[in-house]
Amino acid sequence: MKSVIGFTVGRHAVFGIVAGLVLCLLGMGPDRAHAHRVMVFAWIDGNTVLTQSKFPGDRPVSVGDIIVSDADGKQLLKGTTDEQGLFSFGLEQIPAPGPVTISLVAGMGHQASWTLTEPEVARAMGAEKPEPDDSLPVKEKADAESAGTVSPAAAATGTPESVVSSSSCLTEAQVEGIVERSLERKLSPAMNMLVTIQESMAVGVDDVVAGIGYILGLAGIAAYAYSRGRKG
Numbered sequence: 001m002k003s004v005i006g007f008t009v010g011r012h013a014v015f016g017i018v019a020g021l022v023l024c025l026l027g028m029g030p031d032r033a034h035a036h037r038v039m040v041f042a043w044i045d046g047n048t049v050l051t052q053s054k055f056p057g058d059r060p061v062s063v064g065d066i067i068v069s070d071a072d073g074k075q076l077l078k079g080t081t082d083e084q085g086l087f088s089f090g091l092e093q094i095p096a097p098g099p100v101t102i103s104l105v106a107g108m109g110h111q112a113s114w115t116l117t118e119p120e121v122a123r124a125m126g127a128e129k130p131e132p133d134d135s136l137p138v139k140e141k142a143d144a145e146s147a148g149t150v151s152p153a154a155a156a157t158g159t160p161e162s163v164v165s166s167s168s169c170l171t172e173a174q175v176e177g178i179v180e181r182s183l184e185r186k187l188s189p190a191m192n193m194l195v196t197i198q199e200s201m202a203v204g205v206d207d208v209v210a211g212i213g214y215i216l217g218l219a220g221i222a223a224y225a226y227s228r229g230r231k232g
Contacts, residue, residue: 040066040104042114044091044124049116053085053104060085065105071098097122 038061042051049068053061064081068089076094081087081104094100100121103113170178 038064038104038106038110038112040102040112040114042102042116044116044120047091047124048088049091049094049100049102050088051081051086051102051104051114053081053087053106053112055106055110061104061106061110064107067103067105068093069101069103070094070096071100076100091124094121094125097125 038053038055040051040053040061042049044050051066053064053066055061060083061081062083062085064085066079066081066087068076068078070076077089079087079089097118098121099118100116101113102116103111105111
């Protein structure tokens with residue numbers, strides 16, 4: 001009877017080990033192998049596209065492959081990150097305004113990607129259509145142009161640089177609107193990066209399944225060791 005019980009416990013232990021390993025494998029995709037993740041970020045500064053690649057713990061990805069592709073998946077260029085995990089390229093290497101995907105391949109199955117949206121690229125390339133400016137009523141724009149205080153470009157764009165002289169024609173609310181739009185364009189890439197970091201650090205279903213599998217695997221090993229001890 002003792003041997004039968006020992007065999008039963010041992011068989012269940014083996015099943016537990018196998019089940020635990022299977023669950024661990026199911027919960028560990030290529031991007032979760034060895035509990036490592038990689039992140040790549042990209043933004044546009046003037047006429048340059050900058051990228052930064054990191055492992056968790058603020059560790060740079062050195063000698064990682066960076067592949068830049070267009071919306072159709074066509075590769076535009078390829079490069080390698082430096083010791084600080086940085087890689088950059090000129091905006092002129094993008095043939096047309098449109099979404100661009102920057103993919104990082106760091107080896108050992110570690111991959112990540114970042115997409116620069118079409119508005120971001122078009123704005124940097126100067127191909128974006130100007131947004132309608134509601135900060136100045138039509139009549140005030142016409143009066144300002146006739147008085148020579150605002151250039152025709154100012155009426156179209158409403159940017160701070162377009163005001164030639166006499167800012168007294170703008171109300172406080174209009175100035176605030178211009179500044180808010182300018183800040184929104186500058187801060188939008190940074191906000192997107194923060195959202196991506198938060199999402200990548202969140203615990204997902206795969207993480208939970210992998211954790212359960214790991215626990216079941218340890219429990220199976222313990223049960224098997226216990227059964228072997230009783231046999232002895």
